[in-house]
Amino acid sequence: MTPALHSPLGACLTLLALWGLIGLAGLLRPRSLRFVGRTLFPLGALCGAALAALALASLGAPAQRAVLPIGLPDLPVHLRLDALSGVFLFLLGSASAGISVFAAGYFRRGHGTSAGLLCLQYHLFLASMGLVLLADDAYSFMVAWETMALSSYFLVTTQHALPEIRRAGFLYLVIAHIGAIAILLAFGVMQGGSWQFTFDAMRGARLSPQWAAVAFLLALFGFGAKAGLVPMHVWLPEAHPAAPSPVSALMSGVMLKTAVYGALRVTFDLLGETQWWWGVVAVSVGLFTALYGVVFAATQTDMKRLLAYSSIENLGIIFTGFGLAIVFRAAGMAGLSALALIAVLYHCLNHAFMKSLLFVGTGAVLHSTGERNLGRLGGLIHRMPWVAWLTLIGALALAGLPPLNGFVSEWLLLQAFLFAHQVPQTFVNMLLPMGAALVVLAAALAAYVMVKFYGVVFLGQPREAGLARAHDAGVLERLGLVWLALGCVALGLFPTQVVTALRRVVKQLAAVDLPDPTAPWWLLEPLPGRQASYSALVFFVAMSAVVLFTIVGVRLFYHRRVRRSAAWDCGFARLDARMQDTAEGFGQPIRHIFAPFFALRRELPSPFDRAPRYRVVITDRIWQRLYEPLGPLVQRGADALAWLQQGRIATYLLYSFVTLVALLAVVL
């Protein structure tokens, strides 16, 4: 049953294959930046845009299946395009289109991996993410999943000459594989004794509640490792700064969402029956992750690490919504469950756009200044106005401010939280509003982080003399930034349309739905009768009207005289750029308030120091408490097993023989 080329599934596959071909074409002239950058990457972006359009068009259609007879004998590749795949394919296509256009201008001088090879890895990464979303059996899912992990590993280690980058890549690879093992085991549990690894068989398998719970927890662990849930988050802040900026954008904006896709697919589609306490587990992990991520983001001094921690926070919020949806669904509250799921999907889309925008924005800054350290940046709004103003949109969106997109999904999630007080489990009833408080705290802290990020990088005075030579982004880079910024604005201003589209997804996925809206098209009222509504458009128009009216009024009635002068220095005539808050300074209140989160090492200068130095090193307690003891433990285990390794072929043959006999004994 091969899909027809003109069916949406066939067209999707064609586009994914095209991505692969574009990647291979990069090998034709691997050193030619003109060919790879100016031709192949824009073509890849076009494929992405086409994929997004296709996915959007097929969103309402019933699921389509196909079986491709490739791969191992008797193990054909099962594919399926349903609404859930559709919405994530849309995310992949639309976000990657902007990132690819940016990347077309970004990869200039080849250092490390050659441009052609990079192009192959990049497009293979895109295609494998697409396949993850389309796979309909465990084999092809795992193959695509591993291709995704490996291609992104190679992308992370583009600058493999640097030892810390190899280290970051290795950490990423290890955690990706621990996660993959858990996912594999989850599939093993879910086949339920039928030994059929198609997703259809898993949908049909009736698992006992215990085994279903085991499968869920394994999947949560496995996908959580990819999503960066605490304590498996450690790879994110290492891998994101190591990778080139468009790759960081893809990983953070898109790849992390495949983990969300996996968790949704397994929980709502394959397992089907959900138990309420799974949701409590997911909500707790999600909330802790959100708070942990944002607190660490506030104290970072490297802009890409800061954004990486902020991604951890956002994924935490997404998994909070995911857990909430499970709790509501188990309690039979379909409307609220649908609301929480819509908030999850909405936030995935939002995060894909806003975080990609910020990552490519930092890429432009990095290119122009060669600096990732916040302490050596500043004042770039004068030198790079395009990047600065477009990044501002992303920063405001990520800060969760209306009328941009970040606010809408948080609003939906809070609505779901607020009406959570009718859950049958009393203690869940009590705890969920506290969860809302933590979500709000995380959101408010995200605003703090974004003010720090934006203020230190783009505002103020340049902290280094070299910044005066910074130049604005090129045309293609600007185009990519504009595309992503427009995505943020559109998702923010038209929430009703997005929610209508997402309703189809949750209906098909979890058989839950919102009640039909009674409000007009410009008013978002997810639960009619609750009288909770929001209209970004009216909001935006009212705000712009007042602002314009004020500007015109002030100019009309008063005057527009402006004089430029030196900044007010309070009579101390030696103010300079070093006296602005650094990133460390801006993070100080957070270090103070959330002290228990950090392992803090500080060197304070004494009054008698000739060359006073202030140093503060913040490390992750989880790294020390969990991972550092884990290393010696593994080592000890390996030492204990080392006596098996005798180094003589005869001994090894004996082992094989004994194993064979033991297996025969079991089978016979």
Place this chain on the structure above:
Amino acid sequence: MRAIGILTQLVELLAALAAAPLFVGWVNQCRAWLQNRTAPSIWLPYRGIRKLFYKDAVIADNASSLFRLTPYIVFGAMVVAAGIIPSMGTRLPLSPAADAIALVGLLATARVFMSLAAMDVGTAFGTLGARREMMVGFLAEPALLMVIFVASLISSTTALPAITQHLATQTLGLYPSLAFTAVAFTMVLLAENARIPVDNPATHLELTMIHEATLLEYSARHLALMEWAAALKLFNYACIGFALFIPWGVSTAQGGPAALLASIPVLAVKLAAAGALLALLETVSAKLRVFRAPEFLGTAFLFAVLGLLVHLLLGA
């Protein structure tokens, strides 16, 4: 009926714009009386704003257009907020566009822009002010939302006019949860409006200032708008408090023009009382060190959470 709504909206906006500086003047006057000082004229804030509008704007060399745009955005945010809060009537055509959560978002937008503008010039005070303003903000915002959550759980809606409508029109019920949240709200109001004990609007002392440090580089019309916006913010917060805790006297969905007219003196009385209370609170408390502000706001948050727990346990 629709005309009444539009009328209410307009009257509310104009009243907020006109009365906000007066409210600040009234608070200052009360405070002067309580502190045995000769009180300044109640009209002083108007004169200040008028004077500033006529001055030449001086802008630091390093300021970008973000710096010049911010006063308008902050002012616009406060005006729109005044249009959402049911200070006189609950039938506001603008209010479906933004519920209480969006209102908090709107206030956050103003705060973020103000902090960004403070960082724009790149002076030590500006960044210090931005950092402290955001610190107070991220602590106060959750507390404020928890306060709103309790009220919205009671009336099962997050739309502020609907909450007010519900609380104002039901038969008188006692809500212990609202008592806790009222305390929390008062603390948030003090912190968010740069009042003692978190900040002191009357000084420019480097070590303690928060709000004023963010305004240090502004002059003339920009400063006038910022001052006006600050007055509007105080006014808005007072009106949010009225909407949640003393909603009686607003013109509700059934009310006609007469009810709207009657709600004006009621609002005036509420504002006068609130202003006097605010002055009293500011007089009897001492300014906290900046590092104590988290504890203060943490207490506010705790009160709000207690209110929520009380509501969930007692159902009231």
